[in-house]
Every structure is written in structure tokens, then in C-alpha cells.
Amino acid sequence: MLITDTAQADGYYRALLERAEEYNGIFFVGVRTTGVFCIASCRARKPKRENVEFHSSFKSALDAGFRPCKICRPTENAHAAPPAVAQVMAWLRADPQSRITDRWLRQNGIRPEPLRRWFVQHHGMSFHAFQRMLRINAALQELKRGRSATQVAFDSGYDSLSGFAYTYKKLTGSAPSDPARLILLHRFTTPLGPMLACATEQGICLLEFADRRMLETEFKDLQRLLKARIIAGENAHTRQVEREIGEYFAGSRQQFDVALETPGSAFQRSVWQSLRTLDYGSTHSYQSLAERIGRPSAVRAVAAANGANRIAIIVPCHRVLGKDGALTGYGGGLARKQWLLEHERGPSDSTFRLEA
Template sequence: MTIAPSRREMLRARRSRDSAYDGVFVVAVRTTGVFCRPSCPSRAARTEHIEFFRDPASAERAGYRPCRRCRPRESDGGAPEWLSRLLERLRREPGARWSDADLRAAGVEPSRARRHFRRRFGMTWQQYARRWRLLEAQTMLKRGSRLFEAGRAGGYRSDSGFRDSFSVAFGRTPRRAREVDPVVTTLIESPIGLLLAGATDRGVAVLHFDEGRSRTDELAELSKRLGAPLLPGHHALLDAARRQLGEYFAGKRRLFDLPLDERGTPFQKRVWRALQAIPYGRTCSYADIARAVQSPGAVRAVGQANHRNRIAIIIPCHRVVNANGQLGGYGGGLWRKQYLLDLERGVARVEL
């Protein structure tokens, strides 16, 4: 069974330049012979001149060439090569301070890095690197390092500058670093679009689909809901989540073996545990979940708890449907819900 957004939905995504669909499909224009990402800032072509492809490779096989403005090949199959180089260097030298000259020396045009990081991470490369350094500094402080040691390792030349930056990012002074448990974030590619993933030392705390909004607004809302700062960085649980999600989408994994950091009310947590008990490839109704948590009259509250789930797929809220068997709602879009259900039934593939 072929699952993809409808042509009407893809046209809407292109007209609104919806970045939530970047990596899900590309838009090709017959009159120019060019294909773009859905969010490309170039002027949209007339509807009758547009066709859609699952990925850049399919568009190129049909004779189209990639847009030089939005660089659609970079949104397919993972991070562009230059980004991988930058992140690897950041892991090796977390205290390094980056200037535009440093980027050019690394073979990356600063304006290109700025656009890419603002689009995907809601900040510039320099801001991203600074927050990464702050996360490393907080880890040092929690392990007992002194203030000036953590600040210097984070690339700060003065204690006051380090204190100010740390307080903005964490909402606490460095001396209270042990009180803060930030959510470390990254982006994970999937066949149905980017996933924003976040983890703490307790477990995976965030996994949800790109909603096409400003990344800055999205991160601010999540930080408020989780009651913790969100900072980009590396975490072993995010590596494990990336691997297990890859296995899931390849049809090779039915259960996730990851600790979870669920943040919600006791009732919401009971609902989320009930969702995890729904067998792979099966569905149930909201009323079924209400009975499972011994609150048969709380169907509406169950629906609200389902909506509040911030760890999609791993806590499988997509397996809950209406009592009449219809899909109901889904924060990631009904076509994604249908894809996940069909994937688990062994019949899903995305093809345009």
C-alpha cells in the first residue's frame, strides 16, 4: 500500500513553504526542469506545471536538476557532508570559538551555515556551538569542576561572561548547575520527515514531528511544557534512539528498549503506559484506553492525555483510533498516522 500526503496537501505545503515536509517529498517544475524542497523561498510555479517525487534521486532520474537556492539534495538521507564535518570538529574541540573566518577555513560559506542552522535548529551556527559549549561546561560543574575551569573549557575568557551566558541558557547561575537537568536535543531523519528528539540522563523526553513552525517558537514551547532548558548536543540515548528508529522504519523492530523521561500528571502517565501496552500492528479506541486505566468515564481526558504525549512512536499514540475505526486525530498529520499503522501491518511504503 502506498502512503503519502495527498496531492492537495503537497500543493498546500508548497504554497505555504511548509518546512515540516522537507525530506518527505520534493517539488519538480516541468517548465524549468528544476526540483526544490517544499519550503524553497523561490516563487511557486503554477499547479499544472508541478509534479512530486519521493526524493531527489527520483527527481534526477526523471531528468530534473536540483535548485541552487534551496539545495534539496541536502534534505535527503541525512545531514550534508559539510555539516557532519562541523559537528565532528565540535565534538573534538567543544571549547573552540568560531568566527566566519574559521568557517571559511573549514570550507563552509558562513551565510550558508547561518541559513541552514536557522532553518533546522532555530539559531545560527555560532549560537549552536555556544550552547553546545555551555552544555559541556554544565557537565563539568556537575562533576565538581571549579567555575573558571568549566568556563575556560567552554571557551569563555571571563568568569562574568560565562556566568551571564550560563544563566540565560539554564535559568540558574553556574553555582546551581546541579539543580538543572537540561533536555539535550537533536534532529533525526525518518521516511516521513524530521523528528525532533530530546533526552535527559533519565531517558528520552521528546520525540515529535516537525510542525513547520519557527524552530525558535517550537523549542520555546517545548521548554515551557517540559520545565527544562533545551540545548543541542550529544547524548548516548539519542544515538540509541536514532538506531532503534532506523530499525523500526526498516520493519526490523517492534519494541523500543529505551528509558523514558515522561513529564506529566499521574493520570497522563497511566494513559501513556496503557498506550505502550497496545501490541504492535494493533489498534484500540479511546474508550478501550479509558477502561485500561480504570477510568471508563474519562474518554475525553484520555484523548487530551493522548494529545499531550511528547514522545511519538515510542509511546504509540498513533495506535489509538475512533470507536468506529476511523483514524481520528494525530498531531503529526493523518497521513503519517496511516503510514505508521500500515508500516506495522507490513504494507507501508512512501512513494509518489
């Protein structure tokens, strides 16, 4: 959304002049004289006030015709964890059972207030709630290895088994004696903005851009279909998908090896599997996709299954265009769809041609 409030825009301009990192991701500044947009901490020479406009999201800036600045890389770095947050995340990954308090943060030179704001903005929960989820996920793994609930409770920092059991059941929906099935939710950044990956023990079950409008509905559907609850956490699948998606954006990967779990109807799964056979850099119509699965008259149903895909990029629904070759709806937004297609085509060929 374009920021039209003059006082708010003036405040953002002051933050731009000061290169205030805490405003990264809060606003995106479009520079009319160069046609690029930046984040607050950009090191480039600062434009005059009359030559800029402010947007509340990088998608709004893209839609307004601005292109990402090559210096500050706003679509990637606006949502990347600041150094202090990255340091805390590294500590938590090394020891997920630890309890990091505000006092401990201050002793280590980290201000708790910006840290808390970042977690609420980017994870939708407090920092302490995020820690609790990590501890419960670590506890679940210990329980599955055969350790007793009492041992796990005290190793997780709880003073009593009852306190551990209460928190465990509140987050997972079951008692420690009956280990729950969980869906782990992990956030990471890409050149097109932050993505969310959900994974079970079997594989990745969701991969979406964080601003997808239907995300809450997809979360509810996943929990219902898999009979599991979503909590923050990581496993081997989330780490692998972050690495492979990074390689895809770097141009060094065209096929993905990470395991997937894709609950849905038999028809939906057949469409999703067919999508995975589409060649890197190719584009296809819904009609050709229907013919691939032996259902040439089921074009509308194929389109609906394509729209129900929860795993972006790896199940490449972005390679499907309208019958006339025009860009059609995409959950991550048409600007991203076009970017992905041009990325796969390469700089020498940005023409989209439908293939059989």
C-alpha cells in the same frame, strides 16, 4: 501549500533542472504524469514544466496525492544535513568546546553563508548560537564532575570568568556555581521528515515531528513541569533514540528500550503507560484504552491524555483509532498516522481493524 506564483514556480523549475542542492527542503515538486514528488537535487529524468506543480512542504505534496520518489527519498533527504553541515557537526561532536569561525570554515573549504542559512532554517538559531549552546552543555557536564568554574571557563574558550558566567546564566537561568537542570534538544531525520528529541539526564521527555503545530506549547509545558531550560545538545538518550527510531523505520525494531521521563498527571501517565502495552501492528479504540486502565466511562479524558502525549511512536498513540475504525487526529498529521500503521501492518495487510 501549493505554490501559485508563476514567477516563483518558474524559478523553482530552473533549480530543479540544475539539481540545486541548496533548494532541497525549500520546495517539493509533484510530477503529475508519474504521481511522485521529489526534491530539487533528484537524479531522475526531469519532467516538462507543464507536468509539474510545486509545494512548500512535503506534507502539502502528500495531501495532494503524490507519493515520495524512491530515488531522492524527499521526506528524508530534504531535511538531511548537506555534506558540509554533516562534516561540521562531526567536528563539533568530537570537540564541543571548539569555536568554529567563518574564517576557519573558509580555510577548510566550507562556505559560511549556506551553513548559516541551514542552521536558521532547521534549528531556528544561528550557527554561532548553536555552538554556544553546545559549549555550555559541555561546561555543565564538567561542572557536575567537580571542576571549578574558572577551569571550565578557560577550557571553554572564554577570556574571563565573568564572560563565561554571563553566557551561562543567560542560557541556563542559573549561575555556574549552581548547575542548572537542562533539557537537551536534538534534531535528526527520518523517512517521514525531521524529528526533534528532547532529553534530560533521566531520559527522553519529547519526541515529535518538527512540523507539529503544538510544538512551541509543548516546549513551554516541559520547561515549566521540569523546571528546566531547553538548549541544543546531545546526550546518551538522544543518541539512543535516534538509533532505535532508525531501526523502527528500517523494520528491525518493534519495542523500544530508551528511558523516558514523562511529566504529567497520574491519570495521563496511566494512559501513556497503557499505550506502551499496545502490540506492534495493532489498532484500538479510545473505549478499549479506557477499559484497559479500569476507567471505561472516561473515554473523553483518555482521548485528551492520548492527544497530550509528547513522545511519538515510542508511546504509540498512532495505534488508536475512532470508534468506527476511522483515522482520527494525530499531531504529526493523518498522512503520517496512516503511513505508520501501514508500516507496522506490512505491505500484505493495510486494513485497520480495532482490537480489544
